[in-house]
Amino acid sequence: MSKAAELAKMGEVLTNSQIGGRRNIIINGAMQVAQRGTSASGLGGTNNDYQTVDRFKIIAVGTAGRVTMSQADSGLNGFKKCLKLQVTTADTSIASGELFGISQAIEGQDLQQLKKGTSDAEKVTLSYYVKGNAAANYTVEISDADNTRHNTQSFSVTTDWTRVVHTFAADTTGALDNDNATSFQIAWWLHAGSDFNGGTFTENTWASRTNANRVDSNDTSFFDSTSRTFEITGVQLEVGSQATAFEHRSFGEEEQLCQRYYFQTLAVYYMNTYGNNPSTYSLGLYVLPTGMRANPTVTHSDTSQGTSFSSSANDRFSVLLGANNSSDSAPRANFQADAEL
C-alpha cells in the first residue's frame, strides 16, 4: 500500500470509526469464557441453546447430523482459545427445513451507536478468524430482530487461520429498540435446506428477512462428512467501514460481561439465611455478582438442598429449604442462573 493510500485509510478510520475505548460490540469474541463447560457432544437435531463457550449459541433445526462443540486451543498466535465444531454424524440427505449454525444475539441498547434506521446510519464491520479441515464456503448473516430485516455475506475457510472481514452497508430503514431484548443476531450458517437457501441470495444488501434468501445455495454443507471441522475466534463487530485490530479484553472483564447473561457457582454454595425455623423452613438469599439482563431462570443440581428457587429481581434470588432439614438448616446448592437472549 502506498503512503498516500495508508494516509487515506487512516483518515477514514479517524473519521468513521471508533478508535478509542470499547470498539468490540461482541462479548467473548476471543472465546476465553466457557462457564458451562468446555465440550458438549451430540448437538444437532432441534438443539437451540448455549452449550460451551459463553454467548455463542448453537442453532439447529431438524438436522440429522450431529456435532461436538468445544472450547479448543486455537494454535493461532495471540488467541489461545477458539470455538470448535467437529462433525460426529454426517447428514448428506438435507431436508428442506434443516438449518445449523452458531450465533450471538446482541441487545438493542448496545447497538444505538449504529444509528440504524436514520439518515445517519453507520456501516458496521464484522471480523473474525476462521479455519476448517478443508476448503469450504459458508454464510454469515446479521439479522435485525426488531424489524425482521437482514443482511448476508458469504465467506470461505481454508485449512489455515484466515481473518475474514465483512463491512455491512448502513441501513437507513428500521430503528433498533433501545432495550434489553435481541436486536441483532449475528449468525454463521454452516448447513441449510432449501427453505433457507432456495431463494435469491444477495450479498451485503439490507432487505426484509425472507427465510429462503438467508443462505447462499452454493455453500458447503458442514454435515457432508465426519471429517468436517469449523474453528472461529477473534470475533469483532465495530462501527465503521474498517476492521481494526482485535480488541483484547482481560479475562475478568470478559467473564463479567458474560455473567450478565449466565452465571453458575463453581461449587456448592452455602447461602446467607434471612429466615430460619429449622423445624419448618430456612430461607436463603443469593446475590448475583452482576445485574443480569432479566430476572434469571434458576436451576440447581441437588433438590434436597433447596425446594424452591425464586428470582424476583435481576441481581438476586431466594432459596427455600423445606421442612425436612432439621439437621441442616442452611440452604445450599450448586446452581445456574440464566438470563440469556
Added chain:
Amino acid sequence: MIIKDAQYKEKNIINKKYIIATIDGKVSSVPLDPDNRHYAEILKQVAEGTLTIKDAE
C-alpha cells in the same frame, strides 16, 4: 426447547409467584418476567396449545 411439567408456584413463604418446569431435562424455576427467554417460550407454547401450566397447589 423441550418444556414439561410446568406448574405455577405462588404465595409460599417466599411470597413470589413463579413457574417450576422441566426444561431440557432440568428442573427450573422460571420467573414471570417477559424478558426471560424461558418464560417467553412457555407463553409461546401455551399459546400454541402444546403446553399447559398447572395451577399452584
